Amino acid sequence: MPAPASSSPVPADFPATTASALIAAHGGRVTRTRVAVIEALQGAAHPLSHDEVGVALTDAGIAHDRVTLYRALEWLVDKDIAQRIAASERAWRFEIRRGGEHRHAHFHCDRCGQVLCLEDVPSDSKPALPAGFELDRSELVLHGACADCGRRGLKMEAR
Amino acid sequence: MPAPASSSPVPADFPATTASALIAAHGGRVTRTRVAVIEALQGAAHPLSHDEVGVALTDAGIAHDRVTLYRALEWLVDKDIAQRIAASERAWRFEIRRGGEHRHAHFHCDRCGQVLCLEDVPSDSKPALPAGFELDRSELVLHGACADCGRRGLKMEAR
DNA sequence: AGTTTTGATGCAACATTGTAGCATTTGAAA
DNA sequence: TTTCAAATGCTACAATGTTGCATCAAAACT
Numbered sequence: 001m002p003a004p005a006s007s008s009p010v011p012a013d014f015p016a017t018t019a020s021a022l023i024a025a026h027g028g029r030v031t032r033t034r035v036a037v038i039e040a041l042q043g044a045a046h047p048l049s050h051d052e053v054g055v056a057l058t059d060a061g062i063a064h065d066r067v068t069l070y071r072a073l074e075w076l077v078d079k080d081i082a083q084r085i086a087a088s089e090r091a092w093r094f095e096i097r098r099g100g101e102h103r104h105a106h107f108h109c110d111r112c113g114q115v116l117c118l119e120d121v122p123s124d125s126k127p128a129l130p131a132g133f134e135l136d137r138s139e140l141v142l143h144g145a146c147a148d149c150g151r152r153g154l155k156m157e158a159r
Numbered sequence: 160m161p162a163p164a165s166s167s168p169v170p171a172d173f174p175a176t177t178a179s180a181l182i183a184a185h186g187g188r189v190t191r192t193r194v195a196v197i198e199a200l201q202g203a204a205h206p207l208s209h210d211e212v213g214v215a216l217t218d219a220g221i222a223h224d225r226v227t228l229y230r231a232l233e234w235l236v237d238k239d240i241a242q243r244i245a246a247s248e249r250a251w252r253f254e255i256r257r258g259g260e261h262r263h264a265h266f267h268c269d270r271c272g273q274v275l276c277l278e279d280v281p282s283d284s285k286p287a288l289p290a291g292f293e294l295d296r297s298e299l300v301l302h303g304a305c306a307d308c309g310r311r312g313l314k315m316e317a318r
Numbered sequence: 319a320g321t322t323t324t325g326a327t328g329c330a331a332c333a334t335t336g337t338a339g340c341a342t343t344t345g346a347a348a
Numbered sequence: 349t350t351t352c353a354a355a356t357g358c359t360a361c362a363a364t365g366t367t368g369c370a371t372c373a374a375a376a377c378t
Contacts, residue, residue, distance in 0.1 A: 029325060029374050050364080065328045070365065072326090086245045086300075090335070090364060107288065110295065118286070125299065127280045129266065132306025136269065140284065141245075141298045147291025188345050188354060209335075224357045229336065231355090249335060249364070 026079040036062045037072045038081070038096065046116040047085050047093035047106065087115040087141050103137065109146035118142070185238040195221045196231045197240070197255070205275040206244050206252035206265065246274040246300050262296065268305035277301070 019038035020030045028034065040056035041048060048056070050069060057064045073094050076082035085093040087108040093115050105121040108114075123140040178197035179189045187193065199215035200207060207215070209228060216223045232253050235241035244252040246267040252274050264280035267273075282299040 031326065031374075033327080066364095067329080067366080068327050075326095086247050088245050090249050092364090105286070107292065118288070121284075121286045125280075125301075127264070127277070127301070129277070129301070129303075130306060132309065133266065134304045134309075135301055136303040137301075139300045139302065141300075142284075142286070142288070142294055142296075143298065144288075144295040145293045147289060150291065150293075190345075190355065192356080225335095226337080226358080227356050234355095251335090 022081055026081065028075065028079070032062055033057070033064055033068055034072050034075070036060050036064075037069070037076065041076075041082060041094060041096045044095075046114065047087070047095040049091045049093055051091065053094065085115065085139065085141070088143070089113055105140035105142060107142045107144070107146065109149055110143050111145050111149035114146055114148075116146070181240055185240065187234065187238070191221055192216070192223055192227055193231050193234070195219050195223075196228070196235065200235075200241060200253060200255045203254075205273065206246070206254040208250045208252055210250065212253065244274065244298065244300070247302070248272055264299035264301060266301045266303070266305065268308055269302050270304050270308035273305055273307075275305070 019035040019042070022038060023030050023034050036057050037053055040053050040060070044052075044056075050073060053073065054064065054066070054069055057069070073082065073092075076094070077084055080097060082094050083097050085095060085106055087093055087106055088110070093106075095117070103123045105118045105123040107116050107118055121140070121142075123138055125138050125140070126135060129135055178194040178201070181197060182189050182193050195216050196212055199212050199219070203211075203215075209232060212232065213223065213225070213228055216228070232241065232251075235253070236243055239256060241253050242256050244254060244265055246252055246265055247269070252265075254276070262282045264277045264282040266275050266277055280299070280301075282297055284297050284299070285294060288294055
């Protein structure tokens with residue numbers, strides 16, 4: 001349940017902690033699906049694919065439709081509550097946007113496909129662009145092998 | 160298997176100019192499809208999607224199969240003749256690897272989806288990674304609006 | 319609390335992008 | 349020329365999103 005606005009003087013850009021508050025602050029309807037999606041993303045140690053979010057919802061006992069999930073994620077990105085990452089492979093990864101404009105790089109393991117956040121590696125380069133271009137954001141993705149996989153002499157697939 | 164070094168004194172890492180030479184230097188068979196794909200990539204002003212390469216082949220009068228094209232591109236990436244870029248959207252983009260290890264950033268227009276090379280913006284950051292991680296390469300993709308699109312007040316889709 | 323409005327959902331159907339298996343063709347080595 | 353693995357071209361299928369539309373329900377309004 002969203003807290004009555006009267007008793008919660010929280011500006012829309014305040015990094016609200018609860019899913020409900022986040023949704024309400026952006027003028028959306030607080031539904032079970034959206035709440036569960038946000039909580040799944042907030043609780044994740046790394047950016048989640050659409051499919052991983054789906055599994056999280058199922059685990060939480062929230063019935064959901066594939067399309068609804070896509071739309072919930074799309075809405076979150078649109079409201080800048082979450083962001084998409086095109087790390088590699090064909091599926092998007094989603095991640096909650098934490099306070100402010102702090103953008104960090106990501107690491108994609110070319111062996112297992114896992115993606116993780118490199119919180120201390122900034123992704124905010126603002127190089128000079130050709131005339132007429134406008135820069136919105138920069139996405140830095142590092143590729144290689146993660147610790148779990150190691151690179152045991154196997155040639156990595158250039159995926 | 161690699162071509163017999165005896166008859167072709169061209170080291171595999173030599174920046175051969177012709178498609179045929181490139182292919183042969185990597186021990187591949189020189190087929191019309193591969194030659195045409197390489198020439199399409201070499202002649203392109205920006206990284207091409209699988210589909211764009213297909214159009215180029217058709218324009219060049221080279222009949223081809225969708226799957227063959229995927230496999231030709233896969234082979235080029237495997238041989239490090241070309242590289243894949245996950246700029247955004249769901250389709251890969253392909254680009255010829257020019258001499259040496261020079262890696263540059265790319266710009267993705269969130270309005271028209273076009274991707275272009277930023278030859279003077281390097282993409283070679285080598286930040287410290289957690290223990291056990293191995294870095295292979297870094298991919299820097301800038302997002303925004305290109306000059307053609309401009310950002311005419313329209314909200315960009317966060318694609 | 320009941321009604322209304324419209325945003326959100328669920329379903330079916332479709333689109334795009336990429337892979338796998340296998341019979342056939344063909345580049346180039348012998 | 350002959351030979352044979354490498355490439356190709358099907359067909360089928362898998363994975364990931366998207367569109368349209370009828371239905372449901374969150375929350376605003378009596």
